[in-house]
Amino acid sequence: MKLEIKQAILMEHLNYVIKGISSKNLIPILNCIKFELTNNGLFLTSTNNDISIKTFIKESKIEKIVKCGDMVVSGRYIYDIVRKLPNEIILIEEIFDSTIAISSSNSSFKLNCNNVSEYPNIDLEENKNPILLNTKVLKNLIHQTVFASSTQESRPILTGINLKIVDNLLECTATDSYRLSKKVLTLKDKVDENVNIIIPSKNINELNKLLVDENNQVELHIFNNKIIFKFNDIIFMSRLINGTYPDTSKLIPNDFKITLKVGLNEFYDAIDRASLLTNEADKNTIKLETNQNLVTISSNIPEIGNVEEKIEVNNVTKEDIHISFSSKYMLEALRYLDCEEIELLLNGEVKPIIIKNIEDDGLIQLILPIRTY
Template identity: 60%
Template sequence: MKLKIKQNVLMNYLNYAIRGVSSKNLIPILNCIKFELTNEGLYLISTDNEISIKTFISSNKIEKIESLGEIVVSGRFIYDIVKKLPGEIIDLEEVMDSKLYITTKNSSFTLNCNEVNDFPNIKFEEVEEPIIINNKMIRNIINETIFATSTQESRPALTGLNMKIENNKMECTATDSFRLAKKMIELDKTVENNINIIIPTRSLNELIKMVEDNDEKIELHIFENKVLFKSENIMLISSLINGTYPDTSKLIPESFETILSVNLNDYFNAIDRASLLTNESDKNTIVLESNKDEAIISSNIPEIGNVKENIKINNSKSEEIKIAFSSKYMMDAIKTFNSDEIELCFNGDIKPIIIRSKEDNSLIQLIVPIRTY
């Protein structure tokens, strides 16, 4: 393998490949990036068994391809080296004894390579009719839901995002059993077979770092035990979580006893301030109490003090309500909305709170209240 490539070009693509290199992996070969130089261009591949990434630098972005070949080299080192090299043309050359030379005008690095054959052989297979979503939408789905996934390994299914597709309706759900986030969108095409998979949170966290906020398309190729995300620059394979996702469809009521309409920013800031006088050990509990056209949000730490926040409400439908919940969960939920007004919906003080936007019914946030008496 021998080529000349601009530092910034190689760096752009190493930025993708490095995301498949786990920093904690004890299996040395999984800390590597595989370089495959063909006449078409240079493939960079990384994997940590849960996530695999493949990215491609086409030959027209490469200054010179001198000889084809494959090498496997420490991901972290090649990444850090290329990052710190000046913005010049870099020579990459595999030499005897499986070493890689990385040279610019004044710098010359030699890195020991690993056995190419030891690197896992990952199939980046595709289905015939992938699901197609635009980049913005996949980013929204992830941003609006995955904060609600569980970090408790005791219920593995809850540590991922449940993606269900029936006909042209896609429903993405995340819950840790104390709160739930649900995003519903319509696809351009109808799927033949229903889909019901659980994607690990970590894979989606890596994916969102690689998908730009634009209207280009991303393809989802869904298999029995894995999903391939394919966009212009990258292919990311994620394993799927085995197990059955709980049926959450009955958790969201059709009707409510109380609906309070509030200004999103005012409400967020009030909760944020009230949360100053809460303790994590008490689940950051705050109390919301509504009367005719205002609500009072209050909390206290007995030895420190207390707080009362007033916010104006525009009742669409109102039984008076007094209810306690986690300020942290409420703030996480509110942050996902992008409208001036949101609706807080209640059925008494022990049933889940639903937060939604009038303008956009694709997103629902649910929070289980805290019983304080």
């Protein structure tokens, strides 16, 4: 293969595929990026067996396609080399069977290549009718749920997010069994076949880094053992987690004894300050007590000190409660609610706490209380 390409254009696309290379991969070929130059343009692919990323630079963005062909080269090295080259036209050329030259006006690099035939075959097939989501909607869905999934490999199913689609209702759930996040969306079109899959959360976080906050479309192609996201010039594939996700629908009550309405920022800041006098060993426990419209949030570490925060709320139901919960979980649940006012829905000191965005009925955050009273 031989081509001439502007440094900035190649760099932009290397920035995408480099995220598919994990630094600690012990299989050398998985530290490589595959280049495939055709008359239509240049494809770059990376994979670490968990995710695969493919990107395309179309022919019109390439200065000169001299000779089509494939090569497989160390991802880290080609990334760093192109990154440090000046923004001018660079020439990439296979000079022997196993060496490529990368050169610009003053620089000339030669890199040993790997055998193209050893690179894993990545099947990036597509569905006829992919599910369409707006980029912003998808990013929001990720931010509002993924943090609640578990990081403990002892229950692998909970280390992913559950994506369920029935007709045109999409439901995304994450839980680590102490808290739960659920977002429900209505799709424009009904799906051909209902969906119920678990996507590893760490892969979703990688996808999120590639999603630019634009008003763009993302195509979701769902298969038995993988999901493919297509957007801009990028194809992102993640494996799925095998197994049955727990049925969480009965966890969320429909009726509540107590409804508190409170400003999001004010509540967040009070919890954030109270969390200063908590520690991990005690599950970052803080207490919340109502006295009609006055809420007191408190915590303490005996050897250090204590804190009391007061806020005015609208105690719609006029009932009082005292309840304890993890400040860390509460802060994470509040972080992406993205509204002015929230509702705290309570049924008693040992019953789940529900947090809702008043403007978005599709979003539910649930936290289990901690017994201290």
